[in-house]
Amino acid sequence: MSEARIQPAIPRISLTWLLVAQALVIVPHLGHLPLWVIGLWLGCAGWRVQIFRMRVGYPTRLAKAGLMLAAAAGVFASRGSLVGLDAGVVLLIAAFALKLVELRSQRDALVLILLGFFCVVTAYLFDDSLLAAAYSLLPVSALLAALIGLQQSRLAMRPWPTLRLALGLLAQALPLMLLLFVFFPRLGPLWALPNPNNQALSGLSDxxxxxxxxxxxxxxxxxxxxxxxxxxxxxxxxxxxxxxxxxxxxxxxxxxxxxxxxxxxxxxxxxxxxxxxxxxxxxxxxxxxxxxxxxxxxxxxxxxxxxxxxxxxxxxxxxxxxxxxxxxxxxxxxxxxxxxxxxxxxxxxxxxxxxxxxxxxxxxxxxxxxxxxxxxxxxxxxxxxxxxxxxxxxxxxxxxxxxxxxxxxxxxxxxxxxxxxxxxxxxxxxxxxxxxxxxxxxxxxxxxxxxxxxxxxxxxxxxxxxxxxxxxxxxxxxxxxxxxxxxxxxxxxxxxxxxxxxxxxRQVAWLNQLRLGWDDLNHGWQRWVLGYQGAQQLQLLQRWFGRMDGQLLGTALVGGGGLLLGLLALFLFKPWRRERDPLLRQFRRFERLLARHGLPRQAAEGPRAYAERAARQLPTQAEAIRAFAQAFEAQQYGAATLDSQDLVRRLRELRRGLPWRLRLIAR
Structure with missing residues (x-):
């Protein structure tokens, strides 16, 4: 049996978000991409949909090699080279599109998602304006939704809750991102990037x-x-x-x-x-x-x-x-x-x-x-x-x-x-x-x-x-x-x-005020974000902390990061809500685990009724669900010896068998 068959298949919702994310990733590059790359992506997207509908097969190795060679030839013909910033980005986007037709497993989809994040970053090489930065949140959110959709949970089978979870993850990363932006040393580029060949030099000439x-x-x-x-x-x-x-x-x-x-x-x-x-x-x-x-x-x-x-x-x-x-x-x-x-x-x-x-x-x-x-x-x-x-x-x-x-x-x-x-x-x-x-x-x-x-x-x-x-x-x-x-x-x-x-x-007052306001926003973006380089960072930190050196900066970065991660952990795990009763604590984990799969416990619903309803909804895990509920009832209400570790083992077996293989026990 091939490795591709052993790997879980790509869920439909994840594939949908992947297609949406690819379109959103490519949009900022339209100004400098040759038209054939757009046609290549449309063809690959259509091919991928037909593969999912089981109307066509996957490309053979010979076909994949031919497509890659054709893409490389197209880049060379349109850019005159396969190296350099412009040619490299075109080749990357072409590979991003071609990867779509060979997706067989979740691992392939994960590679494509990570490649998509990298393509989002390359758009900043051509446009780093405020509008471009705001737009980049769209493909990032779609890529996160595709990543969540790979888990095959009941939540991930619904598009809008998946997107809401992706946006929530993005919001949780915001404090850490701001901390790194302010305190992380502003390093110079490790290499120089030439001006894209297809971008004419603007302004005065010599x-x-x-x-x-x-x-x-x-x-x-x-x-x-x-x-x-x-x-x-x-x-x-x-x-x-x-x-x-x-x-x-x-x-x-x-x-x-x-x-x-x-x-x-x-x-x-x-x-x-x-x-x-x-x-x-x-x-x-x-x-x-x-x-x-x-x-x-x-x-x-x-x-x-x-x-x-x-x-x-x-x-x-x-x-x-x-x-x-x-x-x-x-x-x-x-x-x-x-x-x-x-x-x-x-x-x-x-x-x-x-x-x-x-x-x-x-x-x-x-x-x-x-x-x-x-x-x-x-x-x-x-x-x-x-x-x-x-x-x-x-x-x-x-x-x-x-x-x-x-x-x-x-x-x-x-x-x-x-x-x-x-x-x-x-x-x-x-x-x-x-x-x-x-x-x-x-x-x-x-x-x-x-x-x-x-x-x-x-x-x-x-x-x-x-x-x-x-x-x-x-x-x-x-x-x-x-x-x-x-x-x-x-x-x-x-x-x-x-x-x-x-x-x-400019004689139209309201339109002119909108224009001036937008110019002011862009100026602030360039002054305080794009212009926040080494000298500006040092001036800001010295104004806050007085004398600043590398050791103090590292201490502030590690300490601030630890504080933020600690606050985030408190927000996520809420230890003050932990159940003191070890048996009830495991049953609360059981509830949260099923709730993540679209089966929240209803008001006034007893443990046995809740377990029976969950067993009907998840027939492949019915035995593990009933076994956990029976063990809980026997220990909580019967004469059985209290053994919370037995409930932990049963809960772990249940979690491993569910489609969404959580790495952390629901708390």
């Missing part, structure tokens, strides 16, 4: 054309949130630097090799800084967002030569860091001209009208500040327009923008102004980042989204260093003072490609 910024401005994707300690700066001061672009090839601005060097920038803090914390969303890049001039003491955060901040590795999950920024400082006031070559670079040819105009401006305004002011007045006085729909330009893009189209986005104005300043001999560069943000009054934090992407200009002069200037403000001041939506109100192009975005309906 090179830029005007069209790139315009494309970002069509998205309402969250980039980061910022919370200030004290009063926040005015909106016109919220220029969030991300990276500096110094090289221009005639069409595209990109970073110069200088940025890759880690020389410390030359500046000294002065005045009162802004102190704030930032939660940056996963972007696949390693640059951070901060106001000028920024400094951070966080581990892994470095200040670059161009006054931007970068992280030690690409940001593949939300990252929280503390920053201080000094807005009024001299930056690189005494640089040698040899170090400014990248900020004077221009293509050898192209845009002749702009170069000639720059020389004219230089002759009329020899001082850099005066020339910059003349450029700003030119943008303000002439018929330039701020738009997301600029007309196309040819090879001489700067000339055509300045003297023909005069319609563009912030990157057009920043790029053109930087070109003219360089042509006039003034070191200048483009700064890419974000401007502004929406203040959430509920949580008192700023939300910065992709449509807040912005570009501005920095120019250098001896003794004064780098000075920031924004030509967009001269053309469309409402963009800086109020935001992109107001700046584009005339052409109705704000989030035109996202008609269902709630940000388009």
């Amino acid at each position: 090179s830029m054309t005007p069209a790139d910024i315009a494309e970002l401005s069509k998205s309402d994707e969250l980039v980061f949130t910022a919370t200030f300690n004290g009063a926040p700066p005015a909106r016109t001061q919220l220029y969030w630097r991300a990276l500096t672009l110094e090289h221009f090839d005639g069409r595209r601005w990109s970073q110069a090799p200088l940025v890759s060097r880690q020389d410390a920038p030359q500046w000294l803090p002065s005045g009162k800084p802004w102190e704030y914390s930032v939660i940056a969303q996963a972007s696949g890049r390693n640059w951070l967002f901060a106001l000028d001039v920024a400094r951070s003491e966080e581990g892994g955060v470095q200040a670059r030569r161009d006054f931007s901040l970068q992280y030690q590795r690409p940001i593949d999950q939300p990252l929280r860091y503390q920053v201080r920024s000094w807005p009024d400082v001299l930056r690189d006031a005494n640089l040698p001209l040899s170090s400014l070559a990248d900020s004077l670079q221009l293509p050898a040819e192209g845009d002749p009208r702009s170069r000639a105009w720059a020389r004219e401006l230089q002759a009329r305004h020899p001082q850099p500040d005066a020339l910059v002011q003349a450029l700003l007045e030119h943008f303000n006085r002439e018929p330039y327009h701020y738009t997301l729909k600029p007309p196309p330009v040819g090879i001489n893009s700067i000339d055509e923008f300045l003297f023909r189209t005069r319609r563009g986005f912030c990157a057009h104005y920043a790029g053109a102004m930087t070109f003219v300043l360089r042509a006039a001999g003034i070191p200048a560069r483009v700064v890419a980042g974000y401007q502004g943000g929406e203040l959430n009054p509920r949580g008192n934090f700023f939300t910065v989204r992709q449509f807040d992407a912005h570009a501005w200009v920095e120019y250098w002069q001896a003794g004064q260093g780098w000075t920031s200037v924004d030509p967009t403000f001269a053309v469309a001041p409402e963009r800086i003072e109020q935001g992109l939506e107001q700046a584009l109100s005339g052409e109705q192009s704000f989030l035109a490609d996202s008609p269902l975005s709630p940000l388009r309906y």
Whole structure:
């Protein structure tokens, strides 16, 4: 006889919950799974149902090997590899589906349930938001219900009581989970996970054309949130630097090799800084967002030569860091001209009208500040327009923008102004980042989204260093003072490609309040849960307990865990309710054992009547039930010698023979 026949069969209710759990597990992965995996699961689920109905047979070994090889080939064809995060998750989900058709015993079902828990965890690699965390409780509950259903008890034969028991077990685990979350040491990852291949890197790039910024401005994707300690700066001061672009090839601005060097920038803090914390969303890049001039003491955060901040590795999950920024400082006031070559670079040819105009401006305004002011007045006085729909330009893009189209986005104005300043001999560069943000009054934090992407200009002069200037403000001041939506109100192009975005309906008060409330919940989730890392844990525990070290943390963890487990044991076993009479104590266990199988003792029902009713309901165990009841009556009411151990043995024999083989004696 094969081992599969020796193992108990899978009950119907457990199989039902397994199918429900598999569907719930796969749903969060739909965004990055190839369609053939969904078809594979539907086919396997249908096959499993037909096997249960005894209309088809189990797959042969050759068929199982062929299915596995076909799944591996499908993963390789759709992902180009069998290794890596994305390919590994797809292969895991495919194996999760294929395991369904070979289920023969409870042991196979147990393997599938444990595999399901692991698949739930992998969904957090792609989405760890509050909504994703709340949703994960559904597949976990269904998997627990399937696990309970494997026991074949009368309770497990009913779906809703099974689900209620699963939810109760989940609730009982909650205190221990919270204890481990607060006190267990926050260990770094044992390995690095690469960004999934099918997830495009979001946000700014290390090179830029005007069209790139315009494309970002069509998205309402969250980039980061910022919370200030004290009063926040005015909106016109919220220029969030991300990276500096110094090289221009005639069409595209990109970073110069200088940025890759880690020389410390030359500046000294002065005045009162802004102190704030930032939660940056996963972007696949390693640059951070901060106001000028920024400094951070966080581990892994470095200040670059161009006054931007970068992280030690690409940001593949939300990252929280503390920053201080000094807005009024001299930056690189005494640089040698040899170090400014990248900020004077221009293509050898192209845009002749702009170069000639720059020389004219230089002759009329020899001082850099005066020339910059003349450029700003030119943008303000002439018929330039701020738009997301600029007309196309040819090879001489700067000339055509300045003297023909005069319609563009912030990157057009920043790029053109930087070109003219360089042509006039003034070191200048483009700064890419974000401007502004929406203040959430509920949580008192700023939300910065992709449509807040912005570009501005920095120019250098001896003794004064780098000075920031924004030509967009001269053309469309409402963009800086109020935001992109107001700046584009005339052409109705704000989030035109996202008609269902709630940000388009901020004028609807109740809908806007719901949106702000949800944003506040997500911000709290990222700040207090996802952002609860080693430094935050140490600060919290030191605030509670004072000095904190590894020994004290271990003692608190073990002591707190022991206390919680003790309280849980008291709640479950209720020793204060234990019967003092040893015979009655065993009869109470007998009652609870049968009650777990759907046979509770009725009011005013005697031991013999109760045993006879149970024997009729459980005919295979009728002899053991009657034997226990007769022994109890003989000892409790007759002249037989008291022997509670005899009742213990009879109760143990009864329990072993019941379908649900309890490991603990009912107390």
